[in-house]
Amino acid sequence: MTSALEIKGLAKTFGENVAVDHVDLTVPQGSFYGLVGQNGAGKTTTLSMAVGLLRPDAGTARIFGADVWSDPARAKQLVGVLPDGLALPERLTGREVLTYLGLLRGLSKDVVAERAEELLSVLELDSAEKTLVIEYSTGMRKKIGLATALLHAPRLLVLDEPFEAVDPVSAATIKMILRGFVAGGGSIVLSSHVMALVEQLCDHVGVIDKGRVAAAGPLDEVRGSATLEDRFVDLVGAGSTAARGLSWL
């Protein structure tokens, strides 16, 4: 069976800084894949290259066998993306964003209207009908972002930090939707640095450290008998700074 996402030898260097150093990752179909790593480990850069938002220096990325760079139309049709911290059409309301994007994706007007209605109500954004996206809170931005990723019924979701700065109630809603998506046969890759969350949601995990894959595979294989957090600290070798207190407090 072709993998939902197959990354081979992706590499990216910014100036002197090697951000991603020949990363290989395979996301099987139907899996819920967690990508963990410290800030600056290269998670966002890897995911951006995997979905075609950043041109890699080397390597390939295939979505259900379709190469992201040589066959972008097919690859991008199959994937829904939630990038971290990028802008949306800020002066539109949530419903308008979905309508706009659905039409861009080539969906018919009626299908767009129907799906937008359902997404807004499930994500509890329908109460903010007149609010422009620029006035949204961080949590609302994540939710509308997720809605744009789901709109065209993709088979793979690539989510960069989907739970960052999201309140617990919204987080519960998002988790429910993501679990439903996987149960329905979809595949998800999400990045996070919250280990507990990844343990709770994911069945596969990849640990990225300094631009390289430190470990990858089914969750139970990677963490062994320890918790993911302990295993992670082992792998990335965090220094002793955390144990030191502040001198003036």
Next chain:
Amino acid sequence: MAVAVTMVRMKVAILRHSAKGQRGGTMAMGGTLGLVLAAGTIYLAFLGGDWPAAAYAVWMLGWIIGPVFSGGGDETLRPEFFSLIGLPARRMAAGLLVSAFVGVAPVISLVALAGLVVAATTPVNALVAVPAMVLQLAVFVLLSKVAVALLGIALRSRAGAVAAGVINGAVLAFLGQAWVFAVAFGQGGQIPEFVRYLPSGWGLLAVRGEYPALAAMAVLIVLLLAAWAALLSRRAGASRPSARGRRPMRAATGRGAVVAKELRTWSRDLVRNHQLTFALAYGVFFAGAPLVLGWTGMLPWAAPIFIIMAAAMTANVYGTDGTVLWLALMTPGSSDVRGRQLAWLVTVGPVAVLVAVAFTLVTGGPWALVLAAVAALLGGAAGLVPLISVYGLVPGTDPQRRTGNPLRTSEDDGALTGLAYLTLALVALTGAPAVAVAALSGWWGVLVGLVTGVLCYWGFGLLAQRRLAAQGPELLHLMRTGRRPDGRAAAGASYKLPDMPKVQRAIVITGVSFGAIPLIPQGVLAAVFISDGRLRQSWFLATYMPPGLRWPVAIGFMVLGLAMYGVSLWLVQRAKKKT
């Protein structure tokens, strides 16, 4: 003073960092241009009379209006940085004022104000010139800060945005026309007397023996500082400007969706509201100004000027929208460029046509010329705006991350200003063929205008589309990080200089950017005028020289221009060989 000293240090540190990258180039370029203007001002001070007063009035207006063009003025240190420290507003304003003297623009203005020493009437007054220079600069800087703060508050409501656009457009238009008049009629001594008594002239009054002007400047500075402090406390935590949206989206296709999105952004984004009213007001007032003299000939040109100005204000359309480009990248085949073009045309076109028809009706012509220009320019601008935007992209600040200053759409204000001027020139060029034909053979010009307009719209749009498809990820990366990607990815993103020391780089940029000025207008054109016997031509220096010096000056300029290109080329070649 401790606050001020700390702020100055902070600003110096930030400027030192930013001078290293791409911005260093724009800073050097702007600085060179500013020094040329400053030298011109000092020259005018030697002339005496009201010339220096007029020149300083222009400097003052530049400080006030400049930020409208250059993205909100100097924002190296933002009031928001200090809002948690709990400084009293006036101390914070004082600290920010002191730090505002650090930078390229204040230094250049100070150089220009050295003209006060030149203009001093006695040796004692030459000493007076020193405090006068400092006070005068403080007046400029503070006027600029207060104007930006007021505009920021105006841009929180639609009425305010429109009003500010009209006022700014009018002021800038009259300023432009004042120069045209002065040059066209060559009325040396006939600068209106009130110019002398504007705050910009108080330093001059002081060095000419009217010492109370110094005290007046001090009082004005205290008042402005108080006003600025009050405005600053209103700015902190300001809500972002935007209007409510309610119309349901009726588009049914991808391109229709882009148009609908753009039209909503045009009407809801108060900064865009301001840009458009500014452009319209500029066109109307610029073309209407000669009515004061009873001359209606310029009136029909309001619409063409409006179109060109609107294009210049909106030329960074992709940069202003920021990283939202990712959506276009994820939907290959969506017609983002075409949709934006259509929306631009729908926004600017009807107003332009209406103004053109109404004003030409008033003057009774020349119909063919005006309609030819409007048709050609509308198509040209709608084609060039997205094209310039994807080729000369100036990375903007994402709308959701902007600060209390709504004019601040980018960190690289120098590049933004350059892009606006480039657009002015290029869009004006697209109108040239149609206007030329219309001038020679009347209505054929309108046909030519329609044809070139359609061709520009179609062709430039196609180029922009291709560029976006080919370099989309690089453009997104540029907007995300503010830096151009290294190596091969930069291919095609504007010509890249090889690695070379900072000073050499500045010399190359200056030489290539300004070499044309001495070579073409001051050299070749001036020589043509001299050989033709046409003397005292606007700003062609050689035509003002005594007979024996005319040819040497023109040839000297040509040599200077060639030398600027030659040295730049030589430096680039040498650096290339090294790497």
